[in-house]
Amino acid sequence: MDTAQFGKETSRTGEWVRQANRFTDRITADGSSGHRAEPGRYRLVVSLSCPWAHRSIIVRRLLGLDDAISMAVVDPIRDERGWRFTLDPDGRDPVLGIEYLSEAYLAGDPSYSGRVTVPSIVDTHTGKVITNDYPRITLDLSTEWREFHRSDAPDLYPEHLREEIDAVNDPVFRNVNNGVYRCGFATSQEAYEAAYGDLFAELDRLSERLENRRYLVGDTITEADVRLFTTLVRFDAVYHGHFKCNRNKLSEMPVLWAYARDLFQTPGFGETVDFDHIKRHYYVTHEKINPTGIVPAGPDPSGWHTPHGRS
Structure with a gap:
């Protein structure tokens, strides 16, 4: 979750209010959501600095989904365009071919003007963000991706x-x-x-x-x-x-x-x-x-x- 521009999210009483998640489609085992759990299809974009993204990194590792869902790590320092892939050669994600995560957001919603947040899961076939709904992402990794868990994976959401x-x-x-x-x-x-x-x-x-x-x-x-x-x-x-x-x-x-x-x-x-x-x-x-x-x-x-x- 980006936290750089917090001034835009404070109430009149000075309390900070978190931005709602824009992309809330789900990836499901049977594909009834319109997005089927499929190894190699999706890319998890994270920042190692972010606690909300860190949840998905840990769950992916615990469940043994490293080979099923690839992972991109953004630079911990944002610029005016947001999360950037400057840790990769030529400043582009090698799978998605983009310089900024915002490009995948705009591919999914050309009118989007909110903050770009991590974690996000991007469809590698379309280049569009499927979800940035961080609470649901980890639950779905545990439940909808069960077929691809390693054999001794823990049940994190029994x-x-x-x-x-x-x-x-x-x-x-x-x-x-x-x-x-x-x-x-x-x-x-x-x-x-x-x-x-x-x-x-x-x-x-x-x-x-x-x-x-x-x-x-x-x-x-x-x-x-x-x-x-x-x-x-x-x-x-x-x-x-x-x-x-x-x-x-x-x-x-x-x-x-x-x-x-x-x-x-x-x-x-x-x-x-x-x-x-x-x-x-x-x-x-x-x-x-x-x-x-x-x-x-x-x-x-x-x-x-x-x-x-x-x-």
């Missing part, structure tokens, strides 16, 4: 736990995933303090929930853990200082810190984290928050590899 997973995800999205943005992009003291209160109240509730259980729902990793992890892994590097979420660092919250390290050290999680991309995106592109563009040298990431004691 049917008998879906109601509980959804119930956990709702306040986590509102108060934590989106809550850190509500803190960082607030333009009034009242809006900031309300978001700050919601954030840390939810983190306290999550600490209590996880004190005597390894994962958020059930006995194995689920979609709920993936969604929380991508915010927690960015907390000390970005949100604590840059977004003023500074009651505590993650490393000062013992239960959540151990839980996050447990996930980080699980195959499919830690190797997908790029702290360089994360820090450069947030500290360089948010000019209203960090006008100097200076990227902090810390924190030391070695702590993520220390024993977590939760197994």
Whole structure:
């Protein structure tokens, strides 16, 4: 999700409001949506800096969909035209042949004038964006792409736990995933303090929930853990200082810190984290928050590899 132009999304009371997803078509197993799950047909476009895109990177890796769905990584630094493929030779995505993700947006909707966001899934046959609906993307990877999962893939959205997973995800999205943005992009003291209160109240509730259980729902990793992890892994590097979420660092919250390290050290999680991309995106592109563009040298990431004691 792009977060550069936050000033256009604040309410009269100074509260930041997230832009709705424009492309919400689904890719389904039977193709009833108009888009059938088909290996090699679609390209997942992500930024390694973005927590919303990071969810899809982790889920794709956990399910073994790397060969079925190719992945493009954009430059963590946007310019005036948005997410760009400057990490690739000649500044073009080698599969889609485009320089900017916005080109795929305009192929799908020539009148589109909103922000271009990641993750996005693009149809390689048409060059059009199918979906940028980040909550649905990961759920569909778990359910609609099951035929192409590796044989030992985890069930991240088991049917008998879906109601509980959804119930956990709702306040986590509102108060934590989106809550850190509500803190960082607030333009009034009242809006900031309300978001700050919601954030840390939810983190306290999550600490209590996880004190005597390894994962958020059930006995194995689920979609709920993936969604929380991508915010927690960015907390000390970005949100604590840059977004003023500074009651505590993650490393000062013992239960959540151990839980996050447990996930980080699980195959499919830690190797997908790029702290360089994360820090450069947030500290360089948010000019209203960090006008100097200076990227902090810390924190030391070695702590993520220390024993977590939760197994």
